[in-house]
Amino acid sequence: MSSSTALAPSTAPNIIQGGMGIGVSSWRLARHVARRGEIGIVSGTGIDSVVVRELQEGDPHDRRQMLADYPDEEIADHLVERFYRPDGLPADEPYDLLNMHPFEPSVRSQRILAAATYTEVRLAAAGHEGMIGMNLLAKLKRYTLPCIYGALLSDIDIVSIGAGIPLEEARQIPKLAAGEPAALRLDVDTSQAPDADDSYAYRFDPADVLDAPPTLDRPLFLPIISSDALARIMDAKLPDRRVDGWVVEGPVAGGHNAPPRNKNYADDGTPLYDERDEADLEAIRSLGKPFYLAGGHGSPEGLRAAHEAGAAGIQVGSLFSLTDESGYPPSTTRRLIRGLHTGEIEVSTEGRVSSTGFPFKVLTADGTLADAEVYERRARICDLGYLREPYLDEEGRLMGRCPAEPVKTYVSRGGAPEETEGRACLCNALMANIGLGQQRGARAEPPLFTGGDALEDLPLGSAEDPQYDADDVLNYLYQDVRPPRVSSPLRRPQPAD
Numbered sequence: 001m002s003s004s005t006a007l008a009p010s011t012a013p014n015i016i017q018g019g020m021g022i023g024v025s026s027w028r029l030a031r032h033v034a035r036r037g038e039i040g041i042v043s044g045t046g047i048d049s050v051v052v053r054e055l056q057e058g059d060p061h062d063r064r065q066m067l068a069d070y071p072d073e074e075i076a077d078h079l080v081e082r083f084y085r086p087d088g089l090p091a092d093e094p095y096d097l098l099n100m101h102p103f104e105p106s107v108r109s110q111r112i113l114a115a116a117t118y119t120e121v122r123l124a125a126a127g128h129e130g131m132i133g134m135n136l137l138a139k140l141k142r143y144t145l146p147c148i149y150g151a152l153l154s155d156i157d158i159v160s161i162g163a164g165i166p167l168e169e170a171r172q173i174p175k176l177a178a179g180e181p182a183a184l185r186l187d188v189d190t191s192q193a194p195d196a197d198d199s200y201a202y203r204f205d206p207a208d209v210l211d212a213p214p215t216l217d218r219p220l221f222l223p224i225i226s227s228d229a230l231a232r233i234m235d236a237k238l239p240d241r242r243v244d245g246w247v248v249e250g251p252v253a254g255g256h257n258a259p260p261r262n263k264n265y266a267d268d269g270t271p272l273y274d275e276r277d278e279a280d281l282e283a284i285r286s287l288g289k290p291f292y293l294a295g296g297h298g299s300p301e302g303l304r305a306a307h308e309a310g311a312a313g314i315q316v317g318s319l320f321s322l323t324d325e326s327g328y329p330p331s332t333t334r335r336l337i338r339g340l341h342t343g344e345i346e347v348s349t350e351g352r353v354s355s356t357g358f359p360f361k362v363l364t365a366d367g368t369l370a371d372a373e374v375y376e377r378r379a380r381i382c383d384l385g386y387l388r389e390p391y392l393d394e395e396g397r398l399m400g401r402c403p404a405e406p407v408k409t410y411v412s413r414g415g416a417p418e419e420t421e422g423r424a425c426l427c428n429a430l431m432a433n434i435g436l437g438q439q440r441g442a443r444a445e446p447p448l449f450t451g452g453d454a455l456e457d458l459p460l461g462s463a464e465d466p467q468y469d470a471d472d473v474l475n476y477l478y479q480d481v482r483p484p485r486v487s488s489p490l491r492r493p494q495p496a497d
Helices: 027-035 047-056 063-068 073-083 107-125 141-153 167-177 228-237 281-285 300-308 330-342 372-377 407-412 426-433 453-457 470-477
Strands: 015-017 039-043 131-137 158-162 182-186 200-204 246-249 291-294 313-316 347-350 360-363 389-392 398-401
Touching: 015 027, 015 470, 027 039, 027 107, 027 131, 027 470, 039 107, 039 158, 047 063, 047 073, 047 107, 047 426, 063 073, 063 107, 073 107, 107 131, 107 141, 131 141, 141 158, 141 167, 141 182, 141 200, 158 167, 158 246, 167 182, 167 228, 228 281, 246 281, 281 291, 291 300, 300 313, 300 470, 313 470, 330 360, 347 453
Parallel strands: 015 039, 015 313, 039 131, 131 158, 246 291, 291 313
Antiparallel strands: 182 200, 347 360, 389 398
16 A cells, blocks of 8 residues: 555556445455556454454455454454354344444444454455455445544555545545544434434544554545536535545445435436536646546446546446455355346336435345335335434434334334335345345245346356456556556545645
8 A cells, every 4th residue: 555645647557347236346356456557445344243244154255354453452363252153153043233323323333343344455466466446335424433443543545435426525534534523413303303403423433442542644535516506516625635536436336326416306216317427537637636536437438438538547446346246245246247147137217226325226136125026025124224314303312214214113203104115125125236135034045136237248258158357458548548557556645734
């Protein structure tokens, strides 16, 4: 990993491997891409649950070795003693869960989250000098600060945040690097307690993790944006050295997408995009910072077009999601590749499935929550809670609720019943995607796969040979395109004052 100079368009790698959660942009994938001189990204979403479930599976990736070097020895020992099962977990036995991370957090919960993130970044960075970044969601504010701090302790190069407007996050990263307390404002529904103070924040203090927090290098910060207006707002509101570049994501990208600016939706909730959802790249270029194009640019033509538009390169997620190195089990990647080539699986943009309110790309695979019969059969349960949103109950207590939880529960917590229609539990489904789904009696949690529109014309693998790896993706992207501008890794700036 690296230190010391700022990111510049003339020295940036051409390709960012996109951050895909939960665990799809695995440390294996990020490590492989970084070794090739590009930017490898791991996902911070749900990483604490990933780590404790892997420990219960016998620790196949040796997280314990990473924890042995973690400076918070007490919490590292706790994780191993509490969750490690040398012989793994019987197939019909459910995983032991962490306590849900609250909006008014316990220090122990924060320490676990930081330690888990540390292991993922350390695994990704092992054995090379390439660049490793971490992707987070602005919607998940109660996870952001501990995740970033664990990543800082592991010498992360880049932090990338999407699914929101990460202005506050940009201001807090330098504080964490300096070992100072940080906070993110919470948007709390106070309608049930209208006389209550509505100024709530999630707080994190590095001194709760380490007795003497060190001064750490500030990573590059590359927010994921969907419009030039957002780039201009962030550039105007943030002081120098808070944003180092942009990832400009279009609506055909996999996972969560920005809502259509025209606010138009089809009767089934599918968002209807138009030219207003296309960012003005010249306006972004005029801000003088490098930018990458994401969503529909994962091809040699997309890379050439990005360069012609003045971009440093492209961010590619969906193609990498189906590689041998991704977090999906091999049986899953082969099934999805085969189905996409035969046309049995398509990409659908769903306006209701995600409890975040953002449109969500779904692969229409049988046996998943995209299958109406499977969706109806699943009993609603909320035991991970990553997508819960904060509200005050009638007694003024700060609580959380999710429209994908049981309908009666959601309504009893002040939620509107219509908000529950069509919602799926992404938390449990995305854990199932990577082979870590919870067992519920005789049934396991069903998955729900995501990918960008480009997967419908998948250029790699075939129905007869449904397999490819990360090298195949990079070699494909560089067809008839000049190689990376530099072979040495980027070096990041010194911590901001």
